[in-house]
Amino acid sequence: MDAFPAFFPLSGKTVVVAGSGEGAAAKLRLFESSPARLKTIDGAEALRPDAYAGAVLAFVASDDEAFAEAAVAAARAAGVPVNAVDRPGLCDFTTPALIDRGEVVAAIGTGGASPMLATLLRHDLEARVPEGAGRVAALFAAMQDEVRAALPEAHQRRAFLRAALTGPTAEAALRGDRATAQRLLREALARGAPAAGRVQFIDARGPADLLTLRAARALAAADVLVCDEAAHADVLALARRDAERSGPQPPEVLATLAGQGLAVARLVTNPAWRSEQAALDAAGVDTEVLPIAG
Secondary structure, eight states: OOOOOHHHOOTTOOEEEOOOOOHHHHHHHHHSSOOOEEEEEEEGGGOOGGGGGGGGEEEEOOOHHHHHHHHHHHHTTOOOOOEEETTGGOSOOOEEEEEEETTTTEEEOOSSSOHHHHHHHHHHHTSOOOTTTHHHHHHHHHHHHHHHHHSSSHHHHHHHHHHHHHHHHHHHHHTTTTHHHHHHHHHHHHHOSOOEEEEEEEOOOOOOSSOOHHHHHHHHHHHHEETTOOOOOOHHHHHHHHHHSSSOOHHHHHHHHHHTEEEEEEEEOSSTTTHHHHHHTTTOEEEEEEOOOO
């Protein structure tokens, strides 16, 4: 990872755009749907540090090299991270290609090396992110305290939220029926978290681009990774960084983990997994194959 992506909360914050022309106009359009206060400055004002005071981000757009350098220096003197349009050497951060779904924002960056590639990737991903995704996120943000109070254990919350995000609660939120979504979520909370997790068998021989979308999602959601030694590094990279990881375990251990409500990703590279699945099925553990070749 050559650059670390970060999200800046914008509610009640100020974003400064210094300069003029199409570059400045494009940055202003970028924040049109945000709750940020936009401040535009130019000329001598843009060269004074006090013009940037209190801002969370600054953008400088100008064809004049000397102006751009001086404006960047002024923003930095005010302690504000700054992006200079088309001047990567002056940037504290680069602007990614964005997928904006309100509360759900996805960003694709190339460190300024290839903005066109980032744009092409954004177009590919936009089709996979529903328009209503932001409404789903807003619902769960509004009810976060209720969920935490009802399910204080982190693994129980994750199991509950996985079920809620793939069921009628999320469907109601997606179509904009928030009242129904809230009612369904509260009813689910009253019933409690799912009693058991599952073990999902994933072909980890790699490379990662051979995985199905469902397998990639299972990796991203797994609480525990149980990996064969030959599991491909690119496949492992798709998993949550904070997921617990171990080598192969007896079926009894996998059953115990699933019984605790955990989502277990069993990353396999040889046919021995079939006997594990048979033992788990015999023990009544929910299993899924996503899918296995060979």
